[in-house]
Amino acid sequence: MHQDDRESTASQLLQASDALLQPWLLLLLDRGVDYAMFSKHLKSTFLKSAQALLADKQQKATDSALSILSGVHRKDVRLWRETQTPSPSGGNHASLANQVWTRWLHDERYQGDRLPRQGAMPSFETLVREISQDIHPHSVLQELKRLGLVDVIPDEVDWVCRQRDSFVPPQDTAEVWAMLAGSLGDHIQAAVDNIRCGPTHLEQSVFAEPLSEASMVELEQVARESWSATQQRLLTAASRLWQRDQCLPATDRQRRFRAGAYYYQGTIKTSEGLDDLTETGK
Known part of the structure; x- marks a missing residue:
C-alpha cells in the first residue's frame, strides 16, 4: 500500500473509532473509569493485539517487533511481558x-x-x-x-x-460485563474479519430516516417479533445439533457460534442535506 493511501486509511479508521468508542467511553466515565485508567489498560490491549497479529502472520513476537507494530516503547513491552497474567479460560464462552x-x-x-x-x-x-x-x-x-x-x-x-423467561443478570455484575463483552466483541470481530478476510460472517443491518416516533414504536415491535421467531429456530437447531455431536470425539467439537440482534432508535444528529433514506447495510 502506498504511503499516502496508508495515511488516508489510518485517518479514516481513527474517525470511525470515534463513533465506535464514544458509547463505550460514556459507560466507562459513568462507572468511574477515567482517561488515565483506560489509557494504561489500553497499552496492554494494544500489545496483546500486536502479539496476535504477528502470530497470525507467523512472525516472531520479539520485543522489537511488538514495539514497532504497536508504537509502545520497548521498555514498556518488556515490563508488560514480566507482569502480564494469562487471560481467564473461556472468556467469550457462555457461562x-x-x-x-x-x-x-x-x-x-x-x-x-x-x-x-x-x-x-x-x-x-x-x-x-x-x-x-x-x-x-x-x-x-x-x-x-x-x-x-x-x-x-x-x-x-x-x-x-x-422466576423469569430470559437470562438477564442484575446490573453492574460480572455476568453483565461478560455478556456485554462477549456479544459486542463477537459482533465487532465478525465485521473486522469481513473487512480483513472477505465476507466470512453474516453481519448486516437495516436502517431508515427520517421517521416519526409512532413509526419507531411499530418498527421496534416488528424487530422484536422477528427476533423472537429467529431465536427460537436457532436455539432449537443448536440443541438438536449439540445432542447429535455428543457422539464425536472432543477434538472434533471445538467450534462455537453466536447469533444476535439489536434494535436502536435515536434522534437524527444533523438536518443538513437530509433526504429520505432506506438502506440495507452489509
Missing part, C-alpha cells in the same frame, strides 16, 4: 448458568416452569449433568438463585422453579 438456563427454556425434554431438583430425567440434576460433569448441580443452582432466576420450593421432592 454454565447461562447454558443451563437456555437449555431449560428450549429443550423439549425439559419443558415447563419447574423441574424436580434431583432424580431421573427430566430433572434439574440431569439438565446440568448433560452440559457439564465438572461442576456439581448444587453449585449451578446456587448461582441461578443468586441471579434471581430460580427458586426452590420444598415438597415431597424439592422443585426448582423458574
